[in-house]
Amino acid sequence: MEEIFSVQSLKIYRNVASQNWLTALIPAISAGFPSPAADFIDLEIDLQKEIVKNPASTFYGKVQGTSMRDVHIDDGDIIVIDKSLPCKENCIAVCFLNGDFLVKRVRYDEGGCWLVAENDQYAPIWVGQDTDFLVWGIVTNVIKFY
Amino acid sequence: MFALVDCNNFYASCERMFRPELNGKPVVVLSNNDGCVIARSNEAKALGITMGAPAFLFEKKFKEQEIHVFSSNYALYGDMSNRVMTLLGRYSPAMEVYSIDEAFLRFDGNKHVDLRKLGEDMRKTVTQSTGIPISVGMAPTKALAKLANKIAKKFADKTGGVHVIDTQDKLLKAIAFFRIGDVWGIGRQHEKRLKALGIETVLDFTLLPEDWVKKNLSIVGLRLQQELAGQKTLDLEPPQLKKNIAVTRSFNQNFTAFEDVKERVITFASVCSERLREQDSCCNVLQLFVHTNTFRPDQPQYNKSITIDLPFPTNSALELAHFAVDALNRIFKEGYGYKKAGVIVMELTPANAKQQQIFENSDPRHGHLMAVMDKLNKSMGQNKVLLASQDLNTRWKMKQDKLSPRYSTRMKEIITVHAK
Numbered sequence: 090m091e092e093i094f095s096v097q098s099l100k101i102y103r104n105v106a107s108q109n110w111l112t113a114l115i116p117a118i119s120a121g122f123p124s125p126a127a128d129f130i131d132l133e134i135d136l137q138k139e140i141v142k143n144p145a146s147t148f149y150g151k152v153q154g155t156s157m158r159d160v161h162i163d164d165g166d167i168i169v170i171d172k173s174l175p176c177k178e179n180c181i182a183v184c185f186l187n188g189d190f191l192v193k194r195v196r197y198d199e200g201g202c203w204l205v206a207e208n209d210q211y212a213p214i215w216v217g218q219d220t221d222f223l224v225w226g227i228v229t230n231v232i233k234f235y
Numbered sequence: 236m237f238a239l240v241d242c243n244n245f246y247a248s249c250e251r252m253f254r255p256e257l258n259g260k261p262v263v264v265l266s267n268n269d270g271c272v273i274a275r276s277n278e279a280k281a282l283g284i285t286m287g288a289p290a291f292l293f294e295k296k297f298k299e300q301e302i303h304v305f306s307s308n309y310a311l312y313g314d315m316s317n318r319v320m321t322l323l324g325r326y327s328p329a330m331e332v333y334s335i336d337e338a339f340l341r342f343d344g345n346k347h348v349d350l351r352k353l354g355e356d357m358r359k360t361v362t363q364s365t366g367i368p369i370s371v372g373m374a375p376t377k378a379l380a381k382l383a384n385k386i387a388k389k390f391a392d393k394t395g396g397v398h399v400i401d402t403q404d405k406l407l408k409a410i411a412f413f414r415i416g417d418v419w420g421i422g423r424q425h426e427k428r429l430k431a432l433g434i435e436t437v438l439d440f441t442l443l444p445e446d447w448v449k450k451n452l453s454i455v456g457l458r459l460q461q462e463l464a465g466q467k468t469l470d471l472e473p474p475q476l477k478k479n480i481a482v483t484r485s486f487n488q489n490f491t492a493f494e495d496v497k498e499r500v501i502t503f504a505s506v507c508s509e510r511l512r513e514q515d516s517c518c519n520v521l522q523l524f525v526h527t528n529t530f531r532p533d534q535p536q537y538n539k540s541i542t543i544d545l546p547f548p549t550n551s552a553l554e555l556a557h558f559a560v561d562a563l564n565r566i567f568k569e570g571y572g573y574k575k576a577g578v579i580v581m582e583l584t585p586a587n588a589k590q591q592q593i594f595e596n597s598d599p600r601h602g603h604l605m606a607v608m609d610k611l612n613k614s615m616g617q618n619k620v621l622l623a624s625q626d627l628n629t630r631w632k633m634k635q636d637k638l639s640p641r642y643s644t645r646m647k648e649i650i651t652v653h654a655k
Contacts, residue, residue: 145318146364148643154654173364183652185255190652223255
């Protein structure tokens with residue numbers, strides 16, 4: 090705003106921006122040949138959309154340790170965890186056991202399941218019926234930062 | 236049919252979701268500034284922790300009974316609430332989000348849908364996807380859906396967390412069971428009045444003559460009576476903009492100096508203005524209150540509030556801060572230890588419908604300034620850009636000793652998963 094007139098408490102303003110009304114209209118004037126690319130304009134790639142299928146049930150976790158090395162889940166990686174998915178045989182899951190979140194492969198067996206590491210230096214853990222144990226979510230992706 | 240879905244002990248459940256070792260253990264969540272208890276797990280309820288219990292009185296009990304205490308983490312609760320509401324939205328296009336942890340859904344048409352099964356499915360889906368347990372009550376009216384929900388929760392062993400009032404028999408059973416005070420929207424005054432007349436249960440209330448109810452409890456009471464008798468009078472309400480916005484906080488210490496209280500009041504006004512801009516509104520009235528520590532009757536007490544009509548509608552932080560300080564000047568008294576203050580803005584009007592006044596107007600330059608401020612604060616994190624009159628050091632940080640990480644909204648605060 091630019092003050093153009095002032096008498097005591099009465100001030101009259103002119104909106105400076107409105108001087109540009111002509112230039113503001115120019116983009117709307119179309120002339121000549123339309124861009125052939127206009128029909129092919131695409132949105133940018135949305136990684137979130139590609140990776141996260143169920144946003145309402147997806148959470149993230151930071152990996153600490155090397156027990157899943159052979160499936161390339163390494164120390165410092167971010168894993169994408171979908172809680173809505175069922176825990177199928179052989180899936181990689183985030184489990185809660187003895188006060189810790191653990192990432193393991195789940196193999197069912199009679200009367201319980203095995204939590205299997207992907208690194209031969211770590212022995213599988215047996216989870217029986219009466220162990221306090223929870224499958225917290227299913228790992229769907231790993232994000233690495235090189 | 237209506238369903239009322241609500242999250243069980245919502246804030247406590249959010250905390251537990253990321254700390255599964257706390258399942259089955261007593262958990263409480265404290266209000267802003269760790270003032271008092273605002274959420275309890277069932278285990279904490281069983282230990283006799285009451286809603287609103289002042290934290291400092293219970294500190295010893297928390298320790299002795301090994302109760303896990305959290306500061307309120309609204310970033311987390313807000314995000315978890317959105318997730319729950321998104322999932323519920325799949326069950327019906329007709330939904331009213333009633334509060335952070337409750338929603339009404341309306342089911343139209345098909346009478347052959349097995350509502351109980353639907354409710355069980357909702358429970359399973361929401362709990363598995365978000366870790367938040369919910370209860371579902373269904374009935375022909377909203378008021379009855381509320382009661383059905385209470386039954387679902389109260390008798391969770393029997394109901395499995397889902398209760399459907401779909402027969403006259405179940406309706407009678409429900410309204411004969413609940414006291415009039417249990418009903419949604421019956422005020423204390425009306426409750427007293429009805430009790431004096433010997434009206435104890437909801438059933439008693441529904442049997443009162445309509446004329447009497449209308450005369451004594453107004454049309455609102457009459458509608459409620461009809462609702463409770465199974466006759467639908469209320470429908471889902473469209474989302475409404477907030478009618479007023481309040482920012483009130485306890486201070487983490489007593490303030491006696493005007494300057495200290497003034498700084499707080501400016502901050503509250505600034506937060507109000509931010510919320511106004513979020514919903515594209517301006518306010519026309521500003522209310523300010525200050526009070527001393529009511530838990531310390533041994534100290535001199537002073538409570539005062541003031542309401543001022545603003546000369547023009549505004550949502551500018553600068554202008555609201557100015558008016559708030561003006562208001563504070565009028566009610567501040569020396570010689571008291573102030574413990575709490577609040578700024579409430581009212582009579583909200585859409586920002587784009589501002590009427591130009593002849594003599595005084597909101598400074599139009601503020602609009603641009605505020606837009607830049609909001610943008611910076613959004614991209615760089617809250618409170619990076621403040622008014623110069625606000626304190627920049629951390630002295631005023633809310634007391635949040637037991638704040639949990641924002642597991643679901645901040646990359647730096649996500650859970651750690653061990654590969655061991």
